Amino acid sequence: MRAIEITEPGGPRVLEWHEVPEPRVEPGDVLIDVAASAVNRADVLQRQGFYDPPPGTSPYPGLEVSGVVAEVGADVEQFKAGDRVCALLGGGGYAERVxxxxxxxxxxPxxxxxxxxxxxxxxACTVWSNVFMVGRLRRGETLLVHGGASGIGTFAVQLAKALGSYVIATVGSEAKAQRVRELGADEVVNYREEDFADKVKADVILDIMGAKYLAGNVRALRTGGRLVIIGLQGGRKAEIDLGAMLAKRVTVHATTLRSRPVDEKGVIVRSVVDNVWPLVGAGAVRPVVYAEVPMSEAAEAHRMLDSGEHVGKILLVR
Structure with missing residues (x-):
């Protein structure tokens, strides 16, 4: 089969479409003929040499796919050849099969x-597990989503709104602000022009920035608020006023999804199917697609992501 290989750490040019060995189907595995994958920030970090795939997973980038089941391994009764499926991966999505x-x-859905x-x-798995399972966002509470125009952000805005929350998002341009409002955001803050911590109060914050936003996030939380950090685009280390946290009784969670054991991922996946897929099927929540790029041209898709101009997901299609 063919897959995108990272020939060396670097820019998009290091992504090349090569012949590679077929994946082995172990007991408990599902082999998928890939129709499409999507570009995520973790793929960029892996390309740059900063985020190796977990041990035992595919070396190729790609954390999600859709396609048709080609084969199932021993002990798999939940799926069969011919099923239309999508999947959460530890890696290997930029390929013809996984x-x-x-x-x-x-x-x-x-x-x-x-x-x-x-x-x-x-x-879906990132937002559901972090905002609702960890952050415990409830109907009527306020969610602040940083990076509201990203793939994660556009999904979080829609899902929280569909489940009855007041939603605030940060974005970097008026064009993105308009699109995020169309997806259901009640308020949008342009972080290039305003300090979000001076403008909003939230019960739950979904943060992709890490260190740069830590103090501001604590300021923006209401009493009893929950901060969930899922990215470090603004750095790894910061000082924090513990007194401010004590006074507000806030909770800070830091989580990752990619490296979790299969059973933990399975719990999240099943909860997503039960709680989120009906909303997708009803049209209340939809994937926001910015562009579809041939998988063999993954380098161009990464250039799009690096530009920061996209809203929603950039897909790699076969």
Whole structure:
């Protein structure tokens, strides 16, 4: 088969479409003929040499796919050849085929094409697990989403709104602000012009920035608020006023999804299918697709992501 290999750490040019060995189908695996994958920030970090895939997973980038089941391994009863599925991966999505534990495989929600479904697994599992399972966002509470125009952000805005929350998002331009409002955001803050911590109060914050936003996030939280950090685009280390945290009784969580054991991912995946897929099928939440790029041209898709101009997901299609 063919897959995108990272020939050396570096810019998009190091992504090359090569002949590679077929994946092995182990007991408990589902082999998927890939229709599409999607570009995530973790893929960029892996390309740059800063984020190796977890031990035992594919060396190729790609944290999500959609496609058709080609084969199932021993002990798999939940899926069969011919099923239309999407899947959460530890790696290997930029390829013609990928083998994945059945626990991380999901049916394609009603009403979606296979390419559209490729933009769901990472965003849906990240948002559901962090905002609702960890952050415990409840109906009527306020969610602040940093990076509201990203793939994660556009999904978080829609899902929180569909489940009855007041939603605030930060973005970097008026064009992105308008699009995020269209997706349901009640308020949008342009972080290039305003300090979000001076403007908003939130019960839950979904943060991709890390150190740079830590103090501001604590300021922006209401009493009893929950901060969930899922990215470090603004750095790894920062000082924090513990007195401010004590006074507000806030909780700070820092989580990752990619490196979790299969069983933990399986719990999240099943909860997503039960709680999120019905909203997708009803049209209340949809993947926001910025562009579809041939998988063999993954370098161009990475250039799009690096530019920061996109809203939603950039898909790699076969």
């Amino acid at each position: 083998a994945v534990p059945w626990q991380q495989v999901m049916p394609v 009603d009403g979606l094409t296979l390419p559209e479904a490729a933009g769901l697994p990472e965003a």
